[in-house]
Amino acid sequence: MSQEATFWLPFPPSTNGLFAHGMVKGKVRRFPTKAYKQWRSAAVLIIRSQRLPQFTEPVVIKLALTPRDGRRRDASNYVKAVEDALVEARLLIDDDQRYVKSVIPYWCEPNRAHEGVTVTIRPAENVRPILDAPERLMLGKIKRGTLRLCSPAYRPSKAVKTLIEKGYIEDQPGLIDGCPQSYIVTD
Numbered sequence: 001m002s003q004e005a006t007f008w009l010p011f012p013p014s015t016n017g018l019f020a021h022g023m024v025k026g027k028v029r030r031f032p033t034k035a036y037k038q039w040r041s042a043a044v045l046i047i048r049s050q051r052l053p054q055f056t057e058p059v060v061i062k063l064a065l066t067p068r069d070g071r072r073r074d075a076s077n078y079v080k081a082v083e084d085a086l087v088e089a090r091l092l093i094d095d096d097q098r099y100v101k102s103v104i105p106y107w108c109e110p111n112r113a114h115e116g117v118t119v120t121i122r123p124a125e126n127v128r129p130i131l132d133a134p135e136r137l138m139l140g141k142i143k144r145g146t147l148r149l150c151s152p153a154y155r156p157s158k159a160v161k162t163l164i165e166k167g168y169i170e171d172q173p174g175l176i177d178g179c180p181q182s183y184i185v186t187d
Contacts, residue, residue: 004122005052005091009043011067011115012081040085047089055092055099057123058130063105064118075105082119091121098130131166134159139168142183
């Protein structure tokens, strides 16, 4: 699993200024603004120059926002731009809930000389590994009690073995001739 990574980026644009709307062939389309594209290019360049490893497991991201002045702002409006830059720089596989378990933006004292955002990425603790489609399907069958276990000739499928290895299920006590009679979903 990857270690914690901390680095600085220029102060991100607000979500309110990331996209503009325009008409294309009679339909309203959304386009990234020039300011957003410039900021993202600069941020990706800074991230790539750090030569940080890619985080493939679920992470928690902390954003220490240092604005240039004390105007009132909403901290959550600065999350999207940073997440998009992390994905574009290939530091994260994606920014959906499978990979980003929490984003914690918070304010530091305004400082014109050190305006920016300090990004800290660390592995999420106590998070089970991600399941692929066959494993999710099998886990659903076990939860509903529709997985049929049979005679001692029963051999667990690859999905069942993976669910046991990843800690999602375990054999229910009471094996008969070495064959589990059912599985228990762990919490």
